[in-house]
Amino acid sequence: xxxxxILSQKGYRLSAPRKQIIELLEVAxxxxxxxxxxxxxxxxxxxxxxxxxxxxLGLLTExxxxxxxxxxxxxxxxxxxxxxxxxHIVCQNCHKALEFPATNDIDSLVERVEKxxxxxVRDHLLQLxxxxxxxxxxxxxxxxx
Amino acid sequence: xxxxxILSQKGYRLSAPRKQIIELLEVAxxxxxxxxxxxxxxxxxxxxxxxxxxxxLGLLTExxxxxxxxxxxxxxxxxxxxxxxxxHIVCQNCHKALEFPATNDIDSLVERVEKxxxxxVRDHLLQLxxxxxxxxxxxxxxxxx
DNA sequence: TTCCTTATTGAAAATTCTTTTCAATTAGAA
DNA sequence: TTCTAATTGAAAAGAATTTTCAATAAGGAA
Ligand SMILES: [Mn+2]
Ligand SMILES: [Mn+2]
Ligand SMILES: [Zn+2]
Ligand SMILES: [Zn+2]
Numbered sequence: 266x267x268x269x270x271i272l273s274q275k276g277y278r279l280s281a282p283r284k285q286i287i288e289l290l291e292v293a294x295x296x297x298x299x300x301x302x303x304x305x306x307x308x309x310x311x312x313x314x315x316x317x318x319x320x321x322l323g324l325l326t327e328x329x330x331x332x333x334x335x336x337x338x339x340x341x342x343x344x345x346x347x348x349x350x351x352x353h354i355v356c357q358n359c360h361k362a363l364e365f366p367a368t369n370d371i372d373s374l375v376e377r378v379e380k381x382x383x384x385x386v387r388d389h390l391l392q393l394x395x396x397x398x399x400x401x402x403x404x405x406x407x408x409x410x
Numbered sequence: 411x412x413x414x415x416i417l418s419q420k421g422y423r424l425s426a427p428r429k430q431i432i433e434l435l436e437v438a439x440x441x442x443x444x445x446x447x448x449x450x451x452x453x454x455x456x457x458x459x460x461x462x463x464x465x466x467l468g469l470l471t472e473x474x475x476x477x478x479x480x481x482x483x484x485x486x487x488x489x490x491x492x493x494x495x496x497x498h499i500v501c502q503n504c505h506k507a508l509e510f511p512a513t514n515d516i517d518s519l520v521e522r523v524e525k526x527x528x529x530x531v532r533d534h535l536l537q538l539x540x541x542x543x544x545x546x547x548x549x550x551x552x553x554x555x
Numbered sequence: 556t557t558c559c560t561t562a563t564t565g566a567a568a569a570t571t572c573t574t575t576t577c578a579a580t581t582a583g584a585a
Numbered sequence: 586t587t588c589t590a591a592t593t594g595a596a597a598a599g600a601a602t603t604t605t606c607a608a609t610a611a612g613g614a615a
Contacts, residue, residue, distance in 0.1 A: 273612095276562090277562085277563095278563070278610085278611050278612070279612090280562090280611070281564095281610095282564075283563095299602085300600090300601080313564080313565080314565045314566070315601095315602095316565065316566080316604095317563085317564060317565070320563085320603095333482070335480045335535065337478070337535075340601085354527055354529050356529065357532065357533070363527055363529070365523050365526060365527060368519065370516060371516060371519070371536075373515060374516070375538065377515075378499060378510050378538060379540075381510060382508055382510060382542075383543040384499050384508070384538070384540045384543070386499065386538050386539070386540040387502065387539060387540040387541065388502070388538070388540065389536065389538045389539060390480065390482075390535065390536070390537045390539070391516075391534065391535070391536050392534065392535045393520065393529070393534045394531070394533040394534060394535070395529045395532040395533065396529060396532065397527075397528075397529050398528040398529070401528075401530050421591090422591085423581085423582050423591060423592070424582075425581080425591090426593095427592085428592095443572095444572085444573085445571090457594090458593080459593070459594045460572095460573095461575095461593080461594065461595080462593060462594070464572095464573065465574095465593085485572090
């Protein structure tokens with residue numbers, strides 16, 4: 266990831282909290298709430314404050330390095346954004362979140378809506394929900410864990 | 411709206427708070443937060459508690475009568491859902507929210523993602539953002555209000 | 556390297572948001 | 586009209602988020 270370049274290029278310092286939060290998000294496979302990030306980093310021995318988690322997530326969102334996932338069953342969680350146009354799919358059972366590259370699949374929808382509503386469309390939010398490979402099949406007890 | 415039928419058919423009472431909240435949402439053209447609903451109803455002379463707003467919105471969401479809009483600039487807000495498969499478009503300037511009917515526009519995207527990720531897709535969240543007809547053109551002062 | 560400036564942090568407090576509890580009320584069936 | 590269980594409102598509890606401000610430390614300048 267080129268987050269170091271992006272931060273310093275915009276005049277932001279490469280502080281320990283920022284490094285730690287980004288590196289945690291890099292290995293996470295689910296969207297993490299501020300609380301969860303705080304907890305996990307504390308378990309890893311770090312003593313950073315919850316306030317800094319909020320502040321850092323705010324900054325990273327502004328810089329486009331992270332994005333919020335709105336899993337209706339959960340509090341909003343943060344995931345890393347890679348370069349380019351992507352969306353996310355989230356498992357309704359284990360909440361694993363996966364990024365997938367966007368195509369022009371919704372272009373015709375956007376065009377139609379612009380005509381129908383006279384809105385000018387400038388952005389969109391698209392998330393898919395379902396079951397990940399691990400959760401598609403009931404486990405040995407026949408129960409979604 | 412057939413909300414009366416839906417409520418009583420499921421054994422829920424048609425209480426004043428429920429009526430008031432639904433009727434407010436029926437005339438609102440922006441998504442309303444619980445606080446906003448509470449404020450507006452108080453201005454209309456009603457003395458219902460904020461707690462009941464939360465409870466009612468929870469119930470109405472469960473019944474599929476309302477849905478949450480996630481406008482990134484705002485707190486989540488509630489809007490009424492009409493029958494059938496719809497999505498919403500939200501003005502980034504005045505936050506006016508409009509429902510539009512879904513087509514099969516994202517079916518091919520879903521298929522592709524299922525193949526690429528091995529997830530089974532069961533639901534999705536799609537919201538468009540942009541400028542409504544009123545906000546598309548700068549006003550007389552040339553400024554987005 | 557060392558020094559300095561200023562962005563950044565952490566702790567505490569304040570604020571805002573949401574849920575829980577429980578006694579009083581009331582919708583709607585009998 | 587009466588009765589009963591669902592629903593409400595008020596208060597309190599519990600979470601989540603933001604603000605404040607003194608202490609710290611990143612990174613450029615010397
Ligand atoms: Mn897209
Ligand atoms: Mn759809
Ligand atoms: Zn899963
Ligand atoms: Zn507008």
